[in-house]
Amino acid sequence: MKTRFLTLIVGLVIASSISFVVLWNALEECDEQCELEKRRIEAGRPNIGVLELPKKQEPVEDITVMRPNSMEFFYYPNPEDTENRDVFQKFILIRLPEALGGTVDDVSAFRAYSALSVGVHCQIKYWPDDGRQRMEDPCWGSMYRPTDGAMMYPYPVMNDSPLGLPYLDLSIDENGSLYVEPPVWTMQENGVIGVGRIMSMQEIRQGSQILIDSYKKTNPNHPMIPVDFAGLVLAEIHPDHNNVNARYTDFASSSYQNISFEVRNVSAQDQKSFLNVAKPNSEFWQINDTIIRIGGSAMDKNSSLPESFRDYNVEFILDGFTFVITGPDLNSIKTSIVSNYFPENNYDDLFLVSSTVMENEN
Helix, strand or coil: CCEEEEEEEEEEECCCEEEEEEEEEEECCHHHHHHHHHHHHHCCCCCCCCCCCCCCCCCCCCEEEECCCEEEEEECCCCCCCCCCCHHHEEEEEECCHHHCCCCCCHHHEEEEECECCCCCCECEEECCCCCCEEECCCCCCEECCCCCEEEECCCCCCCCCEECCECCEEECCCCEEEECCCCCCCCCCCECCCEEECCHHHHHHHHHHHHHHHHHHCCCCCCCCCEECCEEEEEEEEECCEEEEEEECCCCCCCCEEEEEEEECCHHHHHHHHCCCCCCCEEEEECCEEEEEECHHHCCCCCCCHHHCCEEEEEEECCEEEEEEECCHHHHHHHHHHHHCCCCCHHHCEEEEECCCCCCC
16 A cells, blocks of 8 residues: 655754755555564554654755744645645645744744635745734735634634634654644544634634733733733734734634734823823723723714724823724723723723713714
């Protein structure tokens, strides 16, 4: 019986980088397979369902140093069939950015996902740019996180549960060989190519927590960013020196609800802006000594925007940082602000100070 395998050889270079070696081989003869099994038994290694390829004795020539925050395309399980490439066998190997653990010299620094987008079957790629660092579908615009392959937005298919890219489990042996474990192509396991993979909200939150841990490590003096906010879950977070931009979304539906969340060092302009209590179409609320200003297109009674496109813009200054939160559900935003940033208070402690909202002229 003929069986083909993919072995991705990664030479671990502890000093600075991993030499990534893609070694394509095919096992054609049963007697060779039997010999390999014999070697495994003699070495006392358990049979875990992955047949190891014999190590090459001659020096490997095709070596690529795979840096953190980079990607490579490869084919699985038929990499050697160069004349009949099947897009459903095309995958992306990503080495995560440094902030997400991409510099560690083990398998946790790597992810392997299908290169076909969910539902649309368009080839995706990983973008390493600052403020981006995600996989994107150029046909529909869908975005996927590199940490877990979760689809963030927009959604090309109707869904009532989180979806992610199909993926390959990777392992590494004592010789530094990175290889693919046999996948189970179901929606609940590794996923279905072109269709997706069902994810639980627990998986989504675990992926979000990885982003938060990275943020706290690189910005130890910045305020806390919660996993959940206003009924949505953190999708992505991008720190940039003195400010951080995050986005929350509803992973469990195709409603495309999202909240943008910015935290930055307070500036003189921020202070001046908050003194402008005459700013039109705004409400000023207070909790303890903190003033919270609410504006945005949703506060403008004469806005020409469709209601579904209107957002509230909520701003406040706390502990030397300016918070700017934009989203459609004002009550949920206010509730989350109190619970996350004023934990010793209740929602009822938030009271209206003044309003410059103009009545509808119609």
